[in-house]
Amino acid sequence: MSKFRKGKNKGEGASITTASLPDIVFMLLFFFMVATKSRTNDSSVTVNLPSAIETGKLDDKTPTAYINIGVPVKSLQKLYGENPRIQLNDAILESSDIGLFIQNKRASIEKSFEQAQPGIGRIKAGQMIVCLKVDQNAQLGTVDEVREELKTAKALKVNYVVNKGN
Amino acid sequence: MGRRKAPEINAGSMADIAFLLLVFFLVTSEMTKEEGILQILPEKTEINSITEPVKERNAIRIFMNENNDILFENQVGLKMREIPRLLKEQISNTSNDLNMPENRAVTREELQDIIDKNKERLAKAGEVKIRTLTKQLKKSKLRMKAFEIFGSDFKKSNHVISITPDKGVKYKSYIELKDMIAISYRELRSDLAKRKLGRTWKDLTFEEKEMLKMVYNENVSESPIKKK
Numbered sequence: 001m002s003k004f005r006k007g008k009n010k011g012e013g014a015s016i017t018t019a020s021l022p023d024i025v026f027m028l029l030f031f032f033m034v035a036t037k038s039r040t041n042d043s044s045v046t047v048n049l050p051s052a053i054e055t056g057k058l059d060d061k062t063p064t065a066y067i068n069i070g071v072p073v074k075s076l077q078k079l080y081g082e083n084p085r086i087q088l089n090d091a092i093l094e095s096s097d098i099g100l101f102i103q104n105k106r107a108s109i110e111k112s113f114e115q116a117q118p119g120i121g122r123i124k125a126g127q128m129i130v131c132l133k134v135d136q137n138a139q140l141g142t143v144d145e146v147r148e149e150l151k152t153a154k155a156l157k158v159n160y161v162v163n164k165g166n
Numbered sequence: 167m168g169r170r171k172a173p174e175i176n177a178g179s180m181a182d183i184a185f186l187l188l189v190f191f192l193v194t195s196e197m198t199k200e201e202g203i204l205q206i207l208p209e210k211t212e213i214n215s216i217t218e219p220v221k222e223r224n225a226i227r228i229f230m231n232e233n234n235d236i237l238f239e240n241q242v243g244l245k246m247r248e249i250p251r252l253l254k255e256q257i258s259n260t261s262n263d264l265n266m267p268e269n270r271a272v273t274r275e276e277l278q279d280i281i282d283k284n285k286e287r288l289a290k291a292g293e294v295k296i297r298t299l300t301k302q303l304k305k306s307k308l309r310m311k312a313f314e315i316f317g318s319d320f321k322k323s324n325h326v327i328s329i330t331p332d333k334g335v336k337y338k339s340y341i342e343l344k345d346m347i348a349i350s351y352r353e354l355r356s357d358l359a360k361r362k363l364g365r366t367w368k369d370l371t372f373e374e375k376e377m378l379k380m381v382y383n384e385n386v387s388e389s390p391i392k393k394k
Contacts, residue, residue, distance in 0.1 A: 018181065021181040022184050050338040050342070051341075053348075054203070054352055055201040136337055136338035138337045139334055139335070144333065151208070162203060162341055
């Protein structure tokens with residue numbers, strides 16, 4: 001026994017080389033960068049999505065606009081109350097602001113696609129799908145207000161975002 | 167000058183840096199693709215009377231109030247889960263009940279007619295419309311193919327599912343109702359696929375799915391919500 005110990009312990013412990021650790025971590029990092037898409041915006045309202053069985057996935061290339069409806073987060077409740085509100089971009093706004101929001105979204109989509117390939121911006125802006133993220137406890141009346149505004153803005157493609165349930 | 171060793175950079179902290187980046191990306195990204203229910207809203211019309219009149223027997227009416235009570239045609243006290251069974255019965259109407267939506271078998275002649283018409287239009291069409299018209303022609307040909315496979319099961323149904331939820335209905339119940347309607351159609355299509363093709367829905371090709379969607383065409387109308 002004592003012989004065994006003498007041989008190895010000369011002050012330094014046997015160490016595992018960590019030189020390849022960065023490589024492993026970088027590999028993980030690149031995997032996540034490729035496999036995920038970055039979160040679009042912070043929400044100022046909390047949304048508990050309802051669940052449904054018969055759902056579809058959106059094509060990655062279709063341009064989208066997001067409208068959230070839900071109860072404002074705790075820190076904003078003093079300002080906006082505790083009833084479900086509409087969130088456009090990062091701000092809590094009224095349903096009457098939707099027209100302008102859609103108009104701006106269309107313009108920005110048109111611009112970004114026009115840079116990539118001239119002539120395609122208009123078409124892409126027309127394909128825009130409005131994704132509605134609505135809290136499951138919100139009332140349909142609020143959703144309908146939004147839909148009416150969308151009809152007026154001629155944004156007729158709507159996607160109700162849900163959780164895939166069973 | 168004596169030989170000096172090349173200075174070594176300590177790579178020990180490299181892992182820490184990489185971990186930091188990794189954590190950053192983990193936090194700011196979302197993994198799952200979103201699932202959703204797509205709907206094309208009707209265009210806004212100034213006058214509501216433009217809508218086509220629907221025969222009473224063809225309309226399948228579903229009402230819903232804020233207490234989540236469902237009125238299906240004239241039945242009350244239904245549970246959400248019972249809707250698919252009732253809807254399937256109404257849409258397929260195998261017994262030819264006079265109070266249920268009418269349907270009739272599709273004929274080869276009328277399908278051929280549509281194909282011919284589409285061909286004619288495509289031949290005359292200008293540059294701009296060529297794409298949409300080619301799509302239409304393809305669709306009508308696919309419909310013919312569906313007829314050849316499903317034969318007398320390919321029926322033209324005049325049903326319209328009309329859903330009228332109250333303003334106070336919870337969004338959750340509304341989505342559930344939409345889901346139930348989608349499930350009804352899915353089950354109708356899946357049943358037919360099992361009968362004629364011997365496969366379930368998830369084993370079908372994209373084309374077969376499209377054909378089945380033609381056989382059982384979705385027709386849902388959402389009446390505008392009445393303001394109180």
